[in-house]
Amino acid sequence: MLNSFFNTQIERFEAFFSGVAFEPHRHDTYAVGRTLAGVHCFNYRGEKRTSLPGNTIVIHPDELHDGEAGTNDGFHYRIMYIEPFALQAVLGGRTLPYIKGGVSTDPRLYAATEFLMNDLQTAHEQLEGEDIVFELANVLSAVAGHKRGRVAYDYNAAEKAREYIHDSLDSHITLDDLALVSGREKWSLSRDFRALYGTSPYRYLTMRRLAFVKRYLTQGYSLSYASVSAGFNDQSHMTNHFKKAFGLTPTHWLSRFKQNCRGSGS
Secondary structure, eight states, X not given: OOOHHHHHTEEEEEEEEOSEEEEEEOOSSEEEEEEEEEOEEEEETTEXXXXXXXXXXXXXXXXXXXXXXXXXXXXXXXXXXXXXXXXXXXXXXXXXXXXXXXXXXXXXXXXXHHHHHHOSSOOOOHHHHXXXXXXXXXXXXXXXXXXXXXXXSOHHHHHHHHHHHHHTTTSOOOHHXXXXXXXXXXHHHHXXXXXXXXXXXXXXXXXXXXXXXXXXXXXXXXXXXXXXXXXXXXXXXXXXXXXXXXXXXXXXXXXXXXXXXXHHTO
């Protein structure tokens, strides 16, 4: 099993798809992947993108995208979903890097992701994982063309708001609540949060709840139990958000998850 660092900050996944892999969806994490075989196509920012073997895919948080095979042979890929807050611990308040086009052939990105892409089942020590994230954050920033400069956002306030969300998943949270705990005017806080973590406070809250739904489902709990326990009004409410976030229904996602576990021997 992977250690807690990679369970909480980086989720890694490997799959083979033919035809349509995912319907249009968006999640509040970076999706950083590598095409291993075949042709991987997806629509992103109004254009159809194509990734070939060896390419690095970098989907920015909260960007709508889908996924499908570019040929009848299907495609095989590995991907990791990275929490923006993990990168912000390195970036220190700089805006999140955007990789133009969503597909890169830059050797720096290939090298920075090689260790994580090579073996999905190897557990890593905490310090090792932090070294990997440090390198990846800086490489993403360099490839995106960012230059170090004055921090324009209140990182400390945004981080206080983010931590409050984690402590209050089962509560009704307002932007006024987040402004109070962070000490930041609410609209400035909303702007800063989006720039630093790639999504709005509400979307961040919703995705944290969906992460708990995934955990409950993999532990064998029912959809209704998982929905309410994670803070959603009911199963229908959760399912609508789940499909928008992951491009699959909860049942379909769970089936894919189990197939991936069997295929990896875990």
